[in-house]
Amino acid sequence: MEKYDVIIIGAGMSGMAAAIRLAMFDKKVLLLEKHVITGGLNSYYKRAKRDFDVGLHALTNYMEKGEKRKPLSKLLKQLRVPYDDLKLSPQRHSKILFPEKSLTFTNDLNDFAQEIADNFPDQVDGFNKLVSHITDFSETALDNEHILAKDVVRKYITNEELLEMIFCPLLIYGSAWENDMDFSQFVIMFKSIYIEGFSRPEGGVRTIIDILLKKLEALGQEIRFRSEVQSIETANGKVAGVRLKNGDFLQADKVISSMGYPETLSVVSGIAPKQKPAVGKMTFCESILVLDKKPKDLGLDSTIIFYNDRPKYLYREPKELYDPKSAVICFPNNFTHDDFDEGWVRITNMANFDLWNKLERPEYKEKKEEVFKDACSLTKKLIPSWDEEVVFKDIFSPTTIKKYTGHFGGTVYGSTDKSRDGSTEVPGLYLCGTDQGFLGIVGSMLSGISMANLYGLMD
Numbered sequence: 090m091e092k093y094d095v096i097i098i099g100a101g102m103s104g105m106a107a108a109i110r111l112a113m114f115d116k117k118v119l120l121l122e123k124h125v126i127t128g129g130l131n132s133y134y135k136r137a138k139r140d141f142d143v144g145l146h147a148l149t150n151y152m153e154k155g156e157k158r159k160p161l162s163k164l165l166k167q168l169r170v171p172y173d174d175l176k177l178s179p180q181r182h183s184k185i186l187f188p189e190k191s192l193t194f195t196n197d198l199n200d201f202a203q204e205i206a207d208n209f210p211d212q213v214d215g216f217n218k219l220v221s222h223i224t225d226f227s228e229t230a231l232d233n234e235h236i237l238a239k240d241v242v243r244k245y246i247t248n249e250e251l252l253e254m255i256f257c258p259l260l261i262y263g264s265a266w267e268n269d270m271d272f273s274q275f276v277i278m279f280k281s282i283y284i285e286g287f288s289r290p291e292g293g294v295r296t297i298i299d300i301l302l303k304k305l306e307a308l309g310q311e312i313r314f315r316s317e318v319q320s321i322e323t324a325n326g327k328v329a330g331v332r333l334k335n336g337d338f339l340q341a342d343k344v345i346s347s348m349g350y351p352e353t354l355s356v357v358s359g360i361a362p363k364q365k366p367a368v369g370k371m372t373f374c375e376s377i378l379v380l381d382k383k384p385k386d387l388g389l390d391s392t393i394i395f396y397n398d399r400p401k402y403l404y405r406e407p408k409e410l411y412d413p414k415s416a417v418i419c420f421p422n423n424f425t426h427d428d429f430d431e432g433w434v435r436i437t438n439m440a441n442f443d444l445w446n447k448l449e450r451p452e453y454k455e456k457k458e459e460v461f462k463d464a465c466s467l468t469k470k471l472i473p474s475w476d477e478e479v480v481f482k483d484i485f486s487p488t489t490i491k492k493y494t495g496h497f498g499g500t501v502y503g504s505t506d507k508s509r510d511g512s513t514e515v516p517g518l519y520l521c522g523t524d525q526g527f528l529g530i531v532g533s534m535l536s537g538i539s540m541a542n543l544y545g546l547m548d
């Protein structure tokens with residue numbers, strides 16, 4: 090029987106990056122994907138001749154060509170991808186919109202500091218000290234202790250409204266925890282969003298996936314599609330390989346899984362893991378509206394709006410199907426380069442997986458229509474001159490996310506129990522991706538690279 094050095098489960102961003110890294114060093118690697126396409130949470134599809142991105146609003150961690158020692162520069166170096174291949178187009182500006190106040194930020198932190206000085210003059214010194222603390226903090230150290238971010242940030246920011254506004258984009262773009270997050274994760278998100286910033290590759294997520302696929306092909310790396318791992322087999326207390334749904338057994342001493350922490354442990358066979366990582370609750374529904382006019386021609390030129398219609402920002406699993414009172418709205422036309430012929434709006438709301446999962450077919454469709462109607466009302470509120478003409482629409486729910494990724498509860502940011510060093514209690518079994526602690530497109534690729542370096546390249 091053929092034996093692999095490493096089997097990687099999942100051809101999402103982290104799994105593909107891990108496979109590239111290992112294949113570069115001539116490891117005998119097998120990349121297994123249960124679906125027919127790559128990308129996982131961050132993929133794409135075609136409807137009515139239009140290309141839809143699933144998970145891409147924006148790429149975080151923007152950098153200019155030639156910058157060094159940035160997460161994106163490390164990623165490109167490790168995968169040997171030229172910067173220009175990403176064809177990055179930076180954001181114009183984004184807004185945090187609360188009932189009483191609005192703050193604008195760009196890819197230059199000075200603009201955000203100025204907004205804070207204008208809107209919360211007594212807080213700007215605290216904000217600058219917070220930025221110094223964040224800049225000096227080593228957020229990727231694998232042994233950082235778990236501290237709640239709001240406890241730390243309150244030492245610098247004493248105005249609760251400003252604190253909520255600062256946290257809003259960071260929570261909704263990357264927290265598995267409700268209403269707060271681990272401080273290391275806060276620092277990762279703060280740097281990646283406020284200090285480095287947003288961009289979009291021309292062509293959307295396809296551009297990134299194509300780069301990764303071409304790399305894999307050039308390295309002769311095999312991806313086996315329609316290959317769902319049913320169990321991770323163990324022998325003598327350590328990993329022995331994986332069994333696929335079709336019954337095939339594939340041998341390897343090391344398995345790196347991007348399925349998620351609880352999902353991975355649930356398929357371990359022969360050892361009963363004592364670890365019981367929680368299933369994360371944060372999931373979303375999204376409405377995608379294709380308009381006959383572009384938002385900027387109707388007077389709206391923000392790239393992303395973080396919208397909250399309550400005095401306090403509630404980042405949590407809603408008690409109802411979805412939370413219409415807060416949303417992230419992305420306007421993909423409003424990056425500096427616009428490669429669309431039509432106007433696009435993507436509205437993401439927090440949602441409750443269990444409630445969506447209980448719906449039978451006709452009601453499920455009706456509820457999706459409700460989500461869409463709320464999305465239209467919000468679009469009208471943000472763009473009063475819009476004539477309410479929608480050329481095409483698509484709506485996805487937490488159950489769609491579960492169907493296409495296999496993540497329990499349709500969770501997007503994974504478990505609240507992370508394994509920062511990627512290890513599990515099963516020798517030879519490692520995690521990469523969201524539940525190793527790095528998420529988003531850049532974060533999950535960096536996770537795949539670091540886990541490959543740590544466990545796949547060290548014998």
Ligand SMILES: Cc1cc2nc3c(=O)[nH]c(=O)nc-3n(C[C@H](O)[C@H](O)[C@H](O)COP(=O)(O)OP(=O)(O)OC[C@H]3O[C@@H](n4cnc5c(N)ncnc54)[C@H](O)[C@@H]3O)c2cc1C
Nearest residue numbers: 099101102103123129130131144146147318522523529530
């Ligand atoms: C709606 C939405 C919007 C988002 N917006 C952004 C954004 O704007 N910017 C950003 O940076 N990030 C965004 N993200 C987050 C980003 O997509 C993820 O953090 C990242 O893609 C996670 O990658 P991953 O490799 O860790 O996991 P996944 O993408 O979940 O990959 C796991 C892979 O494993 C496969 N798999 C699962 N089980 C098995 C099995 N048993 N056998 C074989 N294969 C299996 C799955 O099919 C999948 O392909 C968004 C996500 C969503 C859902």
